[in-house]
Amino acid sequence: MTENGKIRVAAVVGPTASGKTALGVEIAKALDGEVISADSMQIYKGMDIATAKPAAEEMQGIPHHLIDFLDRGTAFSVADYVELAGKVIKEVDSRGKLPVIVGGTGLYISSLLENIKFADIECDEKLRKRLENEAAEKGNKYLFEKLKIADPESAAELHPNNLVRVIRALEVFELTGKKLSQYKAESRLEETPYDSVIIGLSYSDRQKLYDRINRRVDIMVESGLVEEARAVFESGNMKTAGNAIGYKELIPYFRNECSLEECVEKIKQETRRYAKRQLTWFRKNAKIHWIMLDEFDDKEKILTFCKKLIAKE
Numbered sequence: 471m472t473e474n475g476k477i478r479v480a481a482v483v484g485p486t487a488s489g490k491t492a493l494g495v496e497i498a499k500a501l502d503g504e505v506i507s508a509d510s511m512q513i514y515k516g517m518d519i520a521t522a523k524p525a526a527e528e529m530q531g532i533p534h535h536l537i538d539f540l541d542r543g544t545a546f547s548v549a550d551y552v553e554l555a556g557k558v559i560k561e562v563d564s565r566g567k568l569p570v571i572v573g574g575t576g577l578y579i580s581s582l583l584e585n586i587k588f589a590d591i592e593c594d595e596k597l598r599k600r601l602e603n604e605a606a607e608k609g610n611k612y613l614f615e616k617l618k619i620a621d622p623e624s625a626a627e628l629h630p631n632n633l634v635r636v637i638r639a640l641e642v643f644e645l646t647g648k649k650l651s652q653y654k655a656e657s658r659l660e661e662t663p664y665d666s667v668i669i670g671l672s673y674s675d676r677q678k679l680y681d682r683i684n685r686r687v688d689i690m691v692e693s694g695l696v697e698e699a700r701a702v703f704e705s706g707n708m709k710t711a712g713n714a715i716g717y718k719e720l721i722p723y724f725r726n727e728c729s730l731e732e733c734v735e736k737i738k739q740e741t742r743r744y745a746k747r748q749l750t751w752f753r754k755n756a757k758i759h760w761i762m763l764d765e766f767d768d769k770e771k772i773l774t775f776c777k778k779l780i781a782k783e
Contacts, residue, residue, distance in 0.1 A: 476665040477563045480780050481508075481571035483579055483752055484671035485745035487682045489763065491524050493671065494572030495532050496773050501570075501780060504533040504562045506555055508573025508582070511714045514542045516702065519695045520716030522686070535562075543707045547638065549588035551578045559664070568780075571666075576751035577627060577635075583666045587657035591642055601637045616640060623651035629747060632713065667780045670758040672749060678764050680742050687738045690716065700724060715740045 480503065482494045494505050507513070511521040515538055523537060535558045540546055555571075555578075562569045571579060580586075605613045614630035617639055624639040642650045673679040687695075699720045702708065712718050719736040722728035752758060759779055761772060 474665065476663055477559060477569070478780075479559060479569045479571060479583070479664045479666045480776075481579060481583065481666055481668045482671065483508075483571075483576070483668060483758065484574065485679060485748040485752075486522070486574055486741060487686045487745070488671040488673070488679065490572050490574065490671055491522070491528060493669070493772065493776070494570050495524075495528065495530050496769070497776055497780070498532045498568070498570045499530065500773060500777055501568045502566070503568030503570040504535065505529075505570050505572050506558050506562070507534060507536045508551075508555070508571050508575050508578045509537075510546075510551075510575040510578060511710075512537050512573075513540045513546060514538070514544075514710060515540065516542050517698075517710075517714060517717075519690050519693055519698045520714050522690075542702070542705075543710050545634070547588075548577055548581050548635070552582050552586065552588070555582050574748050576748060579668075580755065581654075583662060583664055583668070585657075585660060585662035585664070586654050587660060588653065591645060594641060594645055597641055597644060598637055601640055602633075605633055605637070610636070613637065613640065621649040621651055624649065627651075627751075634713065666757075668755065668758045669776055669779065670752055670760045671763060672760060673764045674762045675764050679745060683741050683745060684738050687716075687734065687741060691734055696720060696723075696730065715744055 480497055480501070482490045482497065484490055497503060498505050509521065511517060512523045513536060514521075517523070518538075524534065536551075536555060559569045571582070573579060581588075601613060610633055611630050613633070613636050614625065614628075617628070617636050618625040620643045621639055625636075628635050628639070630636070639650045642648070642653070695716060699717045702717055703721060703724050708717070716737055719740060720733050723730050723733040761775070763772075766772060766775075
């Protein structure tokens with residue numbers, strides 16, 4: 471707790487494959503903290519390799535929260551994350567530990583740290599089913615274009631294939647006549663309970679990040695990604711997994727429509743595109759302290775810099 475009565479929180483953000491997990495653990499070790507994940511796919515059980523879920527040895531004994539706790543296919547909204555993460559932050563702080571938020575899901579992180587309150591609007595299953603059927607018949611892009619007209623601000627925050635959130639934004643608009651982005655803007659009027667220091671990891675040379683992504687996908691394949699994706703595919707439950715890069719790209723291989731090499735290359739391509747979208751999102755936040763890893767590639771110096779930053783602010 472800081473002098474102004476707010477909870478001190480550190481956050482490590484950035485694109486996929488930038489080393490967030492490792493730095494988050496080092497910060498937690500150095501400053502007596504616990505890690506709280508901000509990854510919209512690592513929350514699900516049985517989705518380990520594709521989501522780069524940290525293994526026990528990577529955690530180095532540091533408690534990690536909001537990882538691997540939800541059954542695959544269970545709906546989990548941004549509002550759910552903000553509520554649950556808020557509870558965990560309070561618990562960690564009550565034990566005198568530093569909450570360290572680590573992840574690349576920008577919407578989760580900004581909604582949490584900015585204390586966005588989400589409208590308590592009940593789901594309309596009939597309406598949701600109709601929208602799902604429209605997407606199935608006419609494609610995800612058709613629904614996304616509808617959202618761009620109804621609520622361009624919300625559309626700007628979402629990828630066209632993020633069907634769950636596109637449908638939710640359309641659902642809110644159709645049920646209330648009010649944009650989801652309006653609800654969010656109004657909710658920002660309440661001050662955040664967090665005193666946060668946000669550290670961003672990236673590379674000045676984008677190609678170096680892309681090379682890391684390509685290598686990581688190769689390692690994932692060597693570690694059993696294809697087998698994990700096949701198990702998810704054969705389970706018939708792709709509603710959630712379908713949004714995770716590394717699963718849907720392998721479906722043509724399982725159906726004997728493409729070679730494994732072609733599908734793996736597609737995973738690399740989609741992961742690079744995702745990293746680009748992540749960077750676009752995070753760069754809107756002027757509060758992030760960026761570390762360019764190709765200019766400052768010394769683990770001890772990076773950790774020292776982070777410790778000073780967190781202690782100072």
